[in-house]
Amino acid sequence: MMTEKLDACASRDLLNEIINVRKDLKEFIATSEARILSKLDILQQKIREVEEENTSLKARIEKLEKQSRRKNLIVFGLNKKPEDITLKSVCETLGPLLNEDISERDITDLYPLGRNQNCPVKLELRSTFKKRSLLAKGKNLKGTNIAISLDLTDLERQENKILRKHLQIERARSTSDRVYIGGNKLFVGGGRTRQSNWKRVGRTNRA
Numbered sequence: 001m002m003t004e005k006l007d008a009c010a011s012r013d014l015l016n017e018i019i020n021v022r023k024d025l026k027e028f029i030a031t032s033e034a035r036i037l038s039k040l041d042i043l044q045q046k047i048r049e050v051e052e053e054n055t056s057l058k059a060r061i062e063k064l065e066k067q068s069r070r071k072n073l074i075v076f077g078l079n080k081k082p083e084d085i086t087l088k089s090v091c092e093t094l095g096p097l098l099n100e101d102i103s104e105r106d107i108t109d110l111y112p113l114g115r116n117q118n119c120p121v122k123l124e125l126r127s128t129f130k131k132r133s134l135l136a137k138g139k140n141l142k143g144t145n146i147a148i149s150l151d152l153t154d155l156e157r158q159e160n161k162i163l164r165k166h167l168q169i170e171r172a173r174s175t176s177d178r179v180y181i182g183g184n185k186l187f188v189g190g191g192r193t194r195q196s197n198w199k200r201v202g203r204t205n206r207a
Contacts, residue, residue: 065153071128072151073135074113075121079145082112085121097144098137106130122151 078085078093087104095102109124125131138148152160163186170188171179179188 062155069151071125071131073123073131074149074151077146079118081117085112098140100137
């Protein structure tokens with residue numbers, strides 16, 4: 001009889017000990033989980049701050065890039081070796097074709113963008129007025145092997161590529177004959193399309 005009481009007492013003590021251990025374990029898990037979630041919230045907040053700072057920095061860099069290129073033009077199709085490209089040769093080639101008076105004084109510097117015979121050439125012009133004037137006469141180069149374009153940033157080139165893909169799509173499905181690009185925007189039937197639309201096309205094409 002005494003042995004049975006001792007066994008029952010020992011069983012109760014063991015049960016209580018198990019209950020207490022389980023309780024302590026639950027409290028430890030809850031505390032640890034709260035601590036981990038708190039640290040996770042702090043980490044996520046830091047990630048958001050870094051992402052915002054990164055976005056802001058990219059925007060500032062893009063702005064500076066555009067600023068540094070605002071007077072530049074890229075010339076394609078001169079068909080000259082880089083060492084033969086001079087201010088004089090560029091002016092003598094472009095002036096008559098564009099039907100525009102262009103002198104060496106209008107160009108502050110030039111850079112062949114490659115080493116091959118027909119590499120593009122970057123022109124740094126003295127003024128944005130002269131750049132716009134030359135660009136406006138670009139239509140006179142139609143039918144020649146020479147073309148001129150803006151000096152775009154990497155981001156602008158990516159957006160322009162997407163825009164031209166969307167231009168092809170709109171020309172294929174639109175009933176309007178007025179589908180064109182102007183000012184880095186797509187116009188259909190005289191109205192401008194939403195930029196978000198052609199960006200979605202770009203994401204679809206990359207997928």
